[in-house]
Amino acid sequence: MSAEGERSTLDGNAAGGLLREVFAFDATVAPTTCVGCGRTRPMAELMLYAIELGAILRCPSCDQPVVRIGRTSRGLWLDLRGATTVVAADPATP
Numbered sequence: 730m731s732a733e734g735e736r737s738t739l740d741g742n743a744a745g746g747l748l749r750e751v752f753a754f755d756a757t758v759a760p761t762t763c764v765g766c767g768r769t770r771p772m773a774e775l776m777l778y779a780i781e782l783g784a785i786l787r788c789p790s791c792d793q794p795v796v797r798i799g800r801t802s803r804g805l806w807l808d809l810r811g812a813t814t815v816v817a818a819d820p821a822t823p
């Protein structure tokens with residue numbers, strides 16, 4: 730690990746292993762904190778609003794759009810601007 734303040738000159742490929750860990754989890758059980766009200770709940774407890782190209786998951790407490798998923802001809806788009814944090818379970822933890 731580098732000293733605080735040092736900057737890495739590597740691109741995102743260097744974090745490939747970490748990114749695979751982060752994005753290979755069951756998101757439905759991931760504790761997700763709403764940016765609107767600060768409540769944390771599993772992503773499965775958000776309210777689904779299906780749209781033609783994907784889904785919008787809204788906070789049941791404050792109606793904030795927390796997760797937006799869209800499918801286009803260019804791929805899947807994930808917008809997590811409505812979430813302060815999404816916690817993926819560590820696969821190394823029993």
Ligand SMILES: [Zn+2]
Nearest residue numbers: 763766788791
């Ligand atoms: Zn909320």
